[in-house]
Amino acid sequence: MSDKSSGIGIFDSGVGGLTVLQSIKKRLPKETLIYFGDTARVPYGTKSTETVTKFARQDIHFLMSQGVKMIVAACNTASALALDTLKKEIDIPIIGVIEPGAKGAVAASLNKKIGVIGTEATINSDAYSLAIRRIDKYISVVSHACPLFVPMAEEGWGEHRIAKIAAEEYLSVMKGKVDTIVLGCTHYPLLKKTISKVVGKGVTLVDSAEETAKEVERCLAELNLLSDGTGASIFYVSDNPNRFKLVGDNFLGNGSIGRVDKIDIDTF
Ligand code: DGL
DSSP states (O other): OOOTTSOEEEEESSSTTHHHHHHHHHHOTTSEEEEEEOTTTOOOTTSOHHHHHHHHHHHHHHHHHTTOSEEEEOOHHHHHHHHHHHHTTOSSOEEESHHHHHHHHHHHOSSSEEEEEEOHHHHHHTHHHHHHHHHOTTOEEEEEEOTTHHHHHHTTOTTSHHHHHHHHHHHTTTTTTOSEEEEESTTGGGGHHHHHHHHOTTSEEEEHHHHHHHHHHHHHHHTTOOOOSOOEEEEEESSOHHHHHHHHHHHHOTTOOOOEEEOOGGGO
16 A cells, blocks of 8 residues: 555656656655666657557556555656556556646647647657647647657757757747647757747747646645655666666756666566
């Protein structure tokens, strides 16, 4: 049985979900956060629904073995492709990033024209446009995959001129046509400044990570499961803990990632 002091399990295909961990930590500093990054099998964004579902199921099984009280699918691709299936298989709350991101975008959009950017798999799944239109069917959505943003963020090039060139190319389809853009991938908050420069200040950028943290708080409060502990972050990966630490420190700021343990995800 999970109680208030149990941790929140967060998983992603790799390091990108740390943007979600950071938002949750900021909002809920008393919670213990147990993070799993599937660094052996990243990226998820180019894989099929079947494969992503299989991987996400194992990620969840591992986190549940740690006694968590809630699961957060920080990965947009896993949330888009696998969440509906996996929700039916587990008996603790599971929150993905799509619904909160869609909710945030609808609230932010004044002219009902929203852009969505994400991995190939997320964009092809149409999960964001469906979630947005479930809230308001009169909203028009322009979606576009921006696959090169992921390696650029990992390289620490979120504000590099190469990122600006890629953003100009990718975002030309929605420039002047939307008033809000959902950053529908874990890595994109690291390119926020570049994207904002390219699309202009009049376009609101919605960070799914921040919206998801709000949803986690709401759900835990409703279940009376908010912790009053001291808070801690524990990290696990399926491969190369040193690279995770290096890139993760680059994401969150030096020294943010403490010890990282490697586990064998195939046994879950
Ligand atoms: N975490 C993935 C997402 O948010 C991006 C990286 C990947 O393709 O696995 O969609």
